[in-house]
Amino acid sequence: MEAEGLGWLLVPLHQLVSWGAAGAMVFGGVVPYIPQYRDIRRTQNAEGFSTYVCLVLLVANILRILFWFGRRFESPLLWQSVVMILTMLLMLKLCTEVRVANELNLKRRVFSDFDPHHFWHWSSFADYVQCVLAFTGVAGYITYLSIDSALFVETLGFLAVLTEAMLGVPQLYRNHRHQSTEGMSIKMVLMWTSGDTFKTAYFLLNGAPLQFSVCGLLQVLVDLAILAQACVFTRYPLKPAPHAAHPASAKAL
DSSP: OHHHHHHHHHHHHHHHHHHHHHHHHHHHTTTTHHHHHHHHHHHTOOTTSOTHHHHHHHHHHHHHHHHHHHSOOOHHHHHHHHHHHHHHHHHHHHHHHHHHHHOSOOOOOOGGGOOGGGTTOOSSHHHHHHHHHHHHHHHHHHHHHHTTOHHHHHHHHHHHHHHHHTTTHHHHHHHHHHTOOTTSOHHHHHHHHHHHHHHHHHHHHTTOOHHHHHHHHHHHHHHHHHHHHHHHHHHSOOOOOTTOOOOTTOOOO
């Protein structure tokens, strides 16, 4: 009787928790980029943030949306991809404006040149948008032609989450190359780690496709590796070489 009496409370409470978890999935992924965005705007310096992180997330989330057309998964994961794409475009816009303003080289680099040496280092935000639209169009057309193939759909889903799992790799490589995490927001990486841990637990508890859970665990490991770099490079900073130049136009991978 007591359990039945509490039923009126437990049902709406369970619904509230479900809504909260769904909301955290949709918007939680963009929270780590808020402190990084604010740091870049405040310092007018984007060298500590790798714009290849934006590339990885754009590709991953576009592929995830296409995967949804072949194998429907939970709506919060779909909306998370939409929100993340918009967020990465905002990050790219800011980073491009700051980099171009500080750049000494005035030569314009555009997407339509198809120069691999300048890939993802263009002079205008519009060129990044063109690249994203071109990739979406090609990937969407291939998906449309192959949507009836279960092998293709599962491979597409695997590529989507594997690409997202590689999110921290550009930042990991940049930190290793410079032997420094200067300019990188530690708050951002801490939020990556907590968010990816929550996301992986959400996948496991809600029976998401296996690809999501496996790649979520890989993503957490990469986040922990970046945090380890921050600890090591802070404790044992690299001594600057004498007369070393650090031009404002230097690019962070």
